[in-house]
Amino acid sequence: MSFFLETLIGGLMSGMLYSLVALGFVLIYKASGVFNFAQGAMVLFAALSMARFSEWIPQWLGMDNLFMANVLAFAVSVAVMFIVAWLIERLVLRHLVNQEGATLLMATLGIAYFLDGVGQTIFGSDIYKIDVGMPKEPVMMLENVFEGGILINKEDFVAAFISAMLVLALTIFFQKTATGRALRAVADDHQAAQSIGIPLNRIWVIVWCVAGITALVAGVIWGSKLGAQFSLSTVALRALPVVILGGLTSVPGAIIGGLIIGVGEKLSEVYLGPYVGGGIEIWFAYMLALMFLLFRPQGLFGEKIIDRV
Amino acid sequence: MTGRKIGEVILDLKNISLSFGGVKALQDISFNVLEHEIRAIIGPNGAGKSSMLNVINGVYRPQEGEIILRGEHFANMNSYRAAKAGLARTFQNIALFKGMSVLDNIMTGRNLKMKANMLLQALWVGPAQREELEHRLKVEEIIDFLEIQHIRKTPVGRLPYGLQKRVDLARALAMEPQILLLDEPMAGMNVEEKQDMCRFILDVNDQFGTTVVLIEHDMGVVMDISDRVVVLDYGKKIGDGTPDEVRANPDVISAYLGASH
Known part of the structure; x- marks a missing residue:
């Protein structure tokens, strides 16, 4: 029993991280109707920026306070992501208003390659350490309930908490503020939004800034687990099934989808793995996504598309 | 007239x-x-x-x-x-924000009149809150005017065609054009x-001078x-x-x- 719980919790924690990346996809899709293929590249870019600036800033300023260095590096990275967002709008999206979804998708594919390359040119292509002081040691819990208790990774716990807070903040921003309302309006209908005086260009910059911040948070958390390295950009591929599962248009869907996939991966690996020779974790999520595409293409929480004929 | x-x-x-x-x-x-x-x-x-x-x-x-x-x-x-x-307009093929409620749709019409800083909006404090309430008041006036009180919270996509047209007009009016x-x-x-609809158009013209x-x-x-x-x-x-x-x-x-x- 305690082993099952351990696996379950481990799954939930890694699921939370998938959710965080998936959230980036959902935000941009909801707000601009663009499926942003560059989300993974943005995660990598943000993680590299965070890793390198937290290394460079103490050197430049000659200080050795880890906490201050991290805070400054985070602030600089936020600024960097804002600049990236602004440039993307200015150089790419502005010229593609009212174009087909496929055109925009291809554009983000281009942005992804560009960010991958530029990121590694500026920041280097080694594996860099992000040390934001996440607790590494595992803790034992519920020792008096189960024999031997269950082992939980503190780092995962903190990461899950941060993700949850971010999701909460974003939900409030989207549902309760005037800017959030304008974002949803643009997502629904470009033409109508413009005709009531919502500035499309500014809205897009805001959306990409928000996605940039999400990418930064995901990058920092993943980076402190795995190191800031190229493979981070493939994390986005792991988040694709999450988006399909949860529905492209649903924030809660991204979260619950992430949790289901995280848990499913771990449990199937442990309990089904021995029968099929292991390695289920690698393809489980994609299999699940495929099933969903067959039977429920809009995902668990996505809007069902009904056209008036 | x-x-x-x-x-x-x-x-x-x-x-x-x-x-x-x-x-x-x-x-x-x-x-x-x-x-x-x-x-x-x-x-x-x-x-x-x-x-x-x-x-x-x-x-x-x-x-x-x-x-x-x-x-x-x-x-x-x-x-x-x-x-x-x-200038405000309505559309022949209604171009409302279908996923949003009637109230939210009309509130978007106030967008140009909102001055508060985005950060304050996000924090929902001070001037932003006051502003939102003022705009809400104006929007409620328009809702009363067009007699759509009862559908205020309904997502627009679910409304019958005639009412959607009215919401479209309400959103345009919210801009005080x-x-x-x-x-x-x-x-x-x-x-x-x-x-x-005729009555509303005549009333808008007559009462607001639009x-x-x-x-x-x-x-x-x-x-x-x-x-x-x-x-x-x-x-x-x-x-x-x-x-x-x-x-x-x-x-x-x-x-x-x-x-x-």
Whole structure:
């Protein structure tokens, strides 16, 4: 029993991280109707920026306070992501208003390659350490309930908490503020939004800034687990099934989808793995996504598309 | 119609020509709109009515001609500038934000009037909160005015067509426009809904003094509520004047009335 719980919790924690990346996809899709293929590249870019600036800033300023260095590096990275967002709008999206979804998708594919390359040119292509002081040691819990208790990774716990807070903040921003309302309006209908005086260009910059911040948070958390390295950009591929599962248009869907996939991966690996020779974790999520595409293409929480004929 | 007084020229269109490739949608069209009046643009299908409205609103940019709004020349009008200049519009194929509630849809109409800093909005404090409440008050007035209190919280996508049209009008009114452009406000409505819509248009014009430019198919309605009418046919202007003058114009009779009677 305690082993099952351990696996379950481990799954939930890694699921939370998938959710965080998936959230980036959902935000941009909801707000601009663009499926942003560059989300993974943005995660990598943000993680590299965070890793390198937290290394460079103490050197430049000659200080050795880890906490201050991290805070400054985070602030600089936020600024960097804002600049990236602004440039993307200015150089790419502005010229593609009212174009087909496929055109925009291809554009983000281009942005992804560009960010991958530029990121590694500026920041280097080694594996860099992000040390934001996440607790590494595992803790034992519920020792008096189960024999031997269950082992939980503190780092995962903190990461899950941060993700949850971010999701909460974003939900409030989207549902309760005037800017959030304008974002949803643009997502629904470009033409109508413009005709009531919502500035499309500014809205897009805001959306990409928000996605940039999400990418930064995901990058920092993943980076402190795995190191800031190229493979981070493939994390986005792991988040694709999450988006399909949860529905492209649903924030809660991204979260619950992430949790289901995280848990499913771990449990199937442990309990089904021995029968099929292991390695289920690698393809489980994609299999699940495929099933969903067959039977429920809009995902668990996505809007069902009904056209008036 | 009492309480309102037709004023000076507020919108002046001079020699507008618009073509899409070889198709001449509008040819050398000039007319003006006076402040506080209800001005209709009519014509058979494909006459260029919607193109005309889209030119005024900045969706299309005419190859030739000038748009003069309150004495100011607009060389390259676009939707956003039009909105800032006090033009609001509704759409023939309703373009509401379907996933959002009626209230949220109408609130988006207040967007240009919101001044508060984004960060304050996000934190929901101070001026941002006060501002949101003020705008909400104004929006509630419009909701009362258009008698849609009961559907305030309903997602727009679920409403019947006639009500969606009304929400579309409400969103435009929330902008407190000087000029309201209505693209076939009564298309696809039943008699009762049409009567309601007519009443709302007349009330808006009368109570708020809003200038109304409308496109309409339903001849009866147009002749009843408008002060002056422009008639287009195949992208050309064939008539302009009061409803009675237009009705008596032989060109109009052969092009439009003649065809349908």
